[in-house]
Structures are given as structure tokens and as C-alpha cells.
Amino acid sequence: MVKTFYLCKKCWRYTFSHDKCPVCGGKVSRPYPPRFSLEKEFKYAKYRILAKREMEKTNKK
Numbered sequence: 819m820v821k822t823f824y825l826c827k828k829c830w831r832y833t834f835s836h837d838k839c840p841v842c843g844g845k846v847s848r849p850y851p852p853r854f855s856l857e858k859e860f861k862y863a864k865y866r867i868l869a870k871r872e873m874e875k876t877n878k879k
Contacts, residue, residue: 825849 823832828844839846 820849 821834822836823834824846825832825848826839826842826844826846829839829842831839831841832843832849833839833846835846838844838847847869
């Protein structure tokens with residue numbers, strides 16, 4: 819079992835409790851940002867380019 823640590827938003831302490839801070843009872847969240855991937859951007863790039871070209875064609879008419 820993998821333990822994930824959380825950061826209290828109220829007192830800024832780290833804890834393993836995922837629902838609330840055991841010290842002050844504040845909300846907790848993960849202290850690191852969500853993952854970012856450019857793969858999603860490349861996956862739909864073809865459709866974005868086609869949609870942009872279609873919009874440009876309709877605006878020129």
C-alpha cells in the first residue's frame with residue numbers, strides 16, 4: 819500500500835490523513851500540482867487546425 823501525504827490549507831502541516839487535518843481540522847490537498855502532458859495537445863491538434871481553417875473560410879466570405 820502506497821501512502822500519499824497531504825498538506826493542510828489552514829496550518830500548512832503535512833499529514834497522511836486524506837479527509838481533514840488531525841491538528842486543526844482544516845481541509846487538506848495534495849502538495850504537488852496535477853500532471854501535465856502535451857500528448858493531449860498533439861492528439862487533437864489535427865482537429866483544432868481543421869476547425870480553425872473552417873472558421874477562417876467562413877469569416878472571409
